[in-house]
Every structure is written in structure tokens, then in C-alpha cells.
Amino acid sequence: MGELVEIVDSLENKVSKLLHKMELLHKANTKLKEELEFAKEENKVQLSTINEWEEKYNSLKMANTMLGSNTNKTEAKLKINTLIRELDVCIAKLAD
Numbered sequence: 001m002g003e004l005v006e007i008v009d010s011l012e013n014k015v016s017k018l019l020h021k022m023e024l025l026h027k028a029n030t031k032l033k034e035e036l037e038f039a040k041e042e043n044k045v046q047l048s049t050i051n052e053w054e055e056k057y058n059s060l061k062m063a064n065t066m067l068g069s070n071t072n073k074t075e076a077k078l079k080i081n082t083l084i085r086e087l088d089v090c091i092a093k094l095a096d
Contacts, residue, residue: 066076
């Protein structure tokens with residue numbers, strides 16, 4: 001009978017330890033999920049910043065080309081032609 005009590009006590013201790021470990025793992029999991037969400041938000045902000053800088057770079061590059069830089073004259077001509085076509089489409093839509 002004493003052996004049975006020891007076995008039950010041992011099982012209770014093991015179950016208690018497992019429940020404690022499960023609680024610790026649950027807390028760690030929650031913390032990691034929060035860190036992941038924070039990292040995702042930070043990544044979105046950084047991607048947005050990169051896009052803004054790329055747009056600024058392209059604008060500066062185009063302005064440099066428009067000012068007479070010989071390196072990108074063909075690119076400037078293509079951009080001007082594209083803008084003219086877009087304006088023509090807008091004018092045609094307004095005329096309708």
C-alpha cells in the first residue's frame with residue numbers, strides 16, 4: 001500500500017512539473033509572438049522608407065537628366081514621351 005502512495009505522489013510531482021513547464025513555454029511562446037509582430041511592423045516601416053528613398057532617387061535622377069546630363073539623355077526622352085502620351089490620353093478623356 002505504501003508503494004502505491006509513493007507512485008501516486010511521484011505521478012503528482014511529475015504532472016505538476018509538466019504543468020509548470022507548459023506554463024513557462026506558453027509564456028515564452030506569447031513573448032515570441034509579440035516580438036514577431038513588432039519585427040513585422042518594423043519591417044513594414046523600413047520597406048516604406050526604402051520606397052520613399054527610391055522615389056526620391058528616381059526624381060533626382062530624372063531632374064539631373066532634364067538639366068542636361070549627357071549620361072541619361074535617352075532615358076529622359078523616353079520619360080518625356082511617356083508623359084506626353086499620358087497627357088494625350090487625359091486630354092482625349094476630357095474631350096469625350
